[in-house]
Amino acid sequence: MARDGGVSCLRRSAEMMNVGIESAPLDLDEVHVLAVDDSLVDRIVIERLLRVTSCKVTAVDSGWRALEFLGLDNEKASAEFDRLKVDLIITDYCMPGMTGYELLKKIKESSNFREVPVVIMSSENVLTRIDRCLEEGAEDFLLKPVKLADVKRLRSHLTTKDVKLSNGNKRKLPEDSDSVHTTSLPATTLPPSPPLTILSDSSPSLSPVEMFSSSALSSPIDDEDGDVLLTSSPESSPTTEEESPIRRQKLRSPGLD
């Protein structure tokens, strides 16, 4: 079994942070995102996009690593993972081993994380794929290349939902006008613990992400027979914040790549 010092070290430091805490005020702006993508370039880009929108980011290179990070990779329900604050999971769809869809299902099956919004990214505009993900409970479906506008829209969603104050009371903020694919997400009930501040420094060093890299073997991608494959033209990226993923892919005209 590969020893991954990276993830377990971070977990330990998380535990250490939570032992004997003074009540650090929960920074409402600190959104912690778990990003999952097997492509190194895409991981760097999504991480940057998220940091620019004031998110703390943990980036991993596979569904298995994501489950490992969330503590869902084994049967024992560890209490310490109640304190792991993950506000959003954004994952690539096409990944070797475990697809983003399979990861989505596992997250939705877990009691600790089923309420965390999961966003799927894909380079391919496959209608059945999008529908399947949304049906399984994905919050949104983004077409790659993901743009800053996409991430800003996601971000604004997270801060206009029920906002949890450090004393545990829920405070409802007015929802933004984008109500098309807004689902009322119940706030995750977490004790007021400081958010996991790993990999959150703003240094341009890229090595923290590399910590999670493994040489993933490429395997043939999921070839969905019978699916209608639409390719989107780069020019038709949505700019309004009102568009739902379903609307978005209907608006995209199939064009030559």
Add this chain to the structure above:
Amino acid sequence: MQRQVALIKQSLFDQGYLDEQFMELEELQDDANPNFVEEVAALYFKDSARLINNIDQALERGSFDFNRLDSYMHQFKGSSTSIGASKVKTECTMFREYCRAGNAEGCLRTFQQLKKEHATLRKKLEHYFQAS
């Protein structure tokens, strides 16, 4: 000097080497991360060199495992798209079509073209980053 840089960049766009995604990445640069695009580009070329090597080896073996080749090209196309490498992306798309058609000859031809575009882009971007 600034004008020189602007001209180089403009020609990269005009000649279709780069698309708007490159500009999206430049928007993400700030004082704390002034070289973000250059860093991403470096990673891209390192990563894509590995893929090119894998594909070269697969093609040299002579056994055209189109599934495997398509899988490599899917990765290649993905990262090329993310950095805005427009011409390279086009070649990737063409290669994948030949894979799906089981056309070995087409794959080989396209791959040569892809390597050329990739090398050209690398040189041009090096020049651009040096100037800026």
